[in-house]
Amino acid sequence: MGNDPSPDVMTRTAPPPDHTSHYGPHADQVVDLRLPPDRPADTLVVLVHGGFWKARYDRAHTGPLADALARAGYAVAVPEYRRVGSVGGGWPGTFDDLSVFFEALGTITTAHGLRAKRTILVGHSAGGHLALWAAARHRLPAGSPWRTQWRPDAVVSLAGCASLALTDVWSLGGQAASALLGGGVDDVPERYxxxxxxxxxxxxxxVTLLHGTEDADVPVAMSREYAGLAEQAGDPVRLVELPGMEHFGLIDPLSAAWPHLLDALGSS
Structure with missing residues (x-):
């Protein structure tokens, strides 16, 4: 994923989730749920992890952030999904998994007594891409199996790969977009x-885009480009650039990014 995080958010331990539920038969088709310790939650945060869609990065590194969000009063769902390098990951399995997960989410949360009034998608890095994509599925063609009329109440992208085309053109993550979709944007434009x-x-x-100005893994220009396109399309979008922040600080509740994330969730 590029530069080593500082401090140790990628390896820092966190308390285990309150529940882990399956949304499909594959070992990666699971979701961790965390609930606020002392009060019911009005808002469900779906936290989608990053790792350039690669199998060697899983949801475990989001534990500190998910735990902090739960302690801040949010219900938190952290889905796992098949990734490039695992059986069935990449195109189309990764997108199949996210679609099936969101279809099952209401049933899973209700089974654990959660009836949140609002749902906000939060995604980091490649997870930012998946969170934005999940919110955009109502824009897919009528024949797409991923199409749905469901929409979240808001999306917060943390140093997200908001444009797969730019992820490919800029060769981010070692040609990660090409590995995800089975080719570059010029090879399989219909997939992009x-x-x-x-x-x-x-x-x-x-949509709120939080991005560090010193991000060497997903340059802040990515969020700037997406924000410009979204504004032209008439979408409500806010870009918050964090001076001196690198890639992994966005998921560290001990970093200067944490209050900005709380503000984004509270104002969404």
Whole structure:
């Protein structure tokens, strides 16, 4: 994923989730749930992890952030999904998994007594891409198996790969977009048209983009480009640039990014 995080958010331990539920038969088709310790939650945060869609990065590194969000009063769902390098990951399995997960989410949360009034998607890095894409599925063609009329109440992208096309053109993550979709944007443009949130505007959903100016893994220019396109499409979008912040600080509740994330969730 590029530069080593500082401090140790990628390896820092966190308390285990309150529940882990399956949304499919594969070992990666699971979701961790965390609930606020002392009060019911009005808002469900779906936290989608990053790792350039690669199998060697799983949801475990989001534990500190998910735990902090739960302690801040949010119900938190952290889905796992098949990734490049695992059986069935990449195109189309990764997108199949996210779609099936969101279809099952209501049943899973209700089974654990959660009846949140609002749902906000939060995604980091490649998870930012998936969160934006999940919110854009109502823009997919009528024949797509991933199409739905469901929309979240808001999306918060943390140093997100908001444009798959730029992820490919800029060769981010060692040609990660090409590995995800089975080719570059010039090789399989029809796949990028279905999988790239930048190609599915307008979302019609409020979006906040948090991005560090010193991000060497996903340059802040990515969020700047997406924000410009979203504004042209008439979407409500807000870009918050964090001076001196690198890539992993966005998921560290001990970093200067944490109050900005809380503000984004509270104002969404």
């Amino acid at each position: 048209a279905l999988a790239d949130p930048g190609a599915l505007l307008p979302l019609g959903v409020p």
